[in-house]
Amino acid sequence: MAPSDRTQFAPNSPAARDIAYYLHPFTNPKVHEENGPxxxxxxxxxxxxxxxxxxxxxxxxxxxxxxxxxxEERLAKVAYEQMLRLPYIQGFTHRSNEVAIDLAEKLISMAPNNMGKVFFTNSGSEANDTQVKIVWYYNNARGKPEKKKIIGRHKAYHGITLAAASLTGVEYAHKGFDVPLDRFLHVTAPHYWREGQEGESEEDFAGRMAQEIDDLIVSEGPDTVAAFIAEPVMGAGGLIPPPATYFEKVQAVLKKHDVLMIADEVITGFMRTGNMFACETYNIKPDLMSIAKALSSAYLPIGAVMMTDEVYQVLRDGSDKFGMWNTGYTYSGHPVAAAVALETLRIYEERDxxxxxxxxxxxxxxxxxxxxxxxxxxxxxxxxxxxxxxxxxxxxxxxxxxxxxxxxxxxxxxxxxxxxxxxxxxxxxxxxxxxxxxxxxxxxxxxxxxxxxxxxxxxxxxxxxxx
The missing domain is CATH 3.90.1150.10 (Aspartate Aminotransferase, domain 1)
Incomplete structure (x- = not known):
């Protein structure tokens, strides 16, 4: 039955207009037409x-x-003031704005593991999509064009744009969309209660999970595997904390095979686990990090990729081969979103x-x-x-x-x-x-x-x- 034929929602009501015009994300359209918003x-x-x-x-x-x-009135106020002062300026071809500069500096001061540069996006999906481009560019710049495969985990969620959906390991994000793309691999979710074998200790289970990653890298060829991406605590796929010693063992495998560690802190970042970043909670030393969500308390869309100086230097030197760093978004470092994010971080600190x-x-x-x-x-x-x-x-x-x-x-x-x-x-x-x-x-x-x-x-x- 078409929405215009329905009688259970009052004509021209918000519910009727929603059904008529708004295609919702992650929603069954037929059920939505029956039940409304x-x-x-x-x-x-x-x-x-x-x-x-x-x-x-x-x-x-x-x-x-x-x-x-x-x-939170402070966030509304700073957004209003920034809109009056400078509602937009692009970040392409050397252009910048002070509030984005301040936010980048602040994030680097807060971040773990010698992060050296920030690249702004508009969401966690965009951040993780950008991670794929960074990893591929990084290895092209290093003269390793075959080193492109990225390992994710079943039950992981890294976003829903094309590359991010390929990193994602939940089936519902793949159905009907022809993803994952090639070059994207997945290993067992480290869910000890569900995946642990009878009589297997938590640490032994972590060792088996790390060995699975090692075996996959060897099977695929270490010269073809570029990165491993993980949420410190798996979120939308089940809210699964890692077993004891998991990341310690996994990082040893990655280091052995020259594979980058990407920490997806989109959900866990900014105190959710009891530390500013979950990388601190689990002693993860990433080469790259994705953040979003609580960066602005979701008051405006903003995300970011953070990278170590070592990764940045490779990207920087890649300009000798490729010219400009030709990726980015119209709204990267958007001054209003950046102002709200910066004020969010101030509130976190001022209110402890x-x-x-x-x-x-x-x-x-x-x-x-x-x-x-x-x-x-x-x-x-x-x-x-x-x-x-x-x-x-x-x-x-x-x-x-x-x-x-x-x-x-x-x-x-x-x-x-x-x-x-x-x-x-x-x-x-x-x-x-x-x-x-x-x-x-x-x-x-x-x-x-x-x-x-x-x-x-x-x-x-x-x-x-x-x-």
């Missing part, structure tokens, strides 16, 4: 309000990104948000762990201020529901009905990733609503004969 019109602090005025805890910080919550995260994350994780003994929960996993449950019909044997049963999406709908926005993940995971400003009291309310939805989901799967 969930319209949010306002936000304040950790709360958002729908078009009927109902209040929700935004338990996913939007898409893992609104670290300062909603309604890192100290706040460290003061509440223990309580957050402890309260999530209380669900570990629930009859519907196979695993609780997380770090810092995000965590997930994996729902299972048979937790003792790590059983999985038929995806058609939509158990996690059902629980997500129930949390929303109780005023908490959560997110269903592949494999019947259900995640929470609240704004970093959340308080102890608000965490308690969040968990009460989450618990109610979990119990209702348990009752549902029992009634449906799914357990």
């Amino acid at each position: 969930f319209i949010v019109n306002e936000g304040k602090g950790i709360y958002v309000y729908d078009d009927q005025g109902k209040e929700y805890i935004e338990g996913m910080a939007g898409l893992w990104c609104t670290s300062l919550g909603f309604g 948000l890192l100290g706040h995260v460290r003061s509440v994350m223990g309580s957050f994780q402890e309260q999530m762990q209380q669900f570990a003994d629930h009859p519907l929960v196979g695993e609780v996993r997380g770090i810092g201020l995000f965590a997930a449950l994996e729902l299972s019909p048979d937790p003792a044997n790590k059983g999985m529901f038929d995806p058609a049963a939509k158990v996690a999406p059902g629980m997500m709908a129930r949390t929303q009905a109780h005023g908490l926005i959560s997110r269903a993940l592949p494999g019947d995971g259900i995640a929470l990733c609240p704004p970093l400003i959340i308080t102890e009291e608000q965490i308690g309310v969040c968990m009460e609503r989450f618990s109610t939805a979990l119990d209702e989901t348990w009752a549902h799967v029992q009634a449906e004969g799914l357990v």
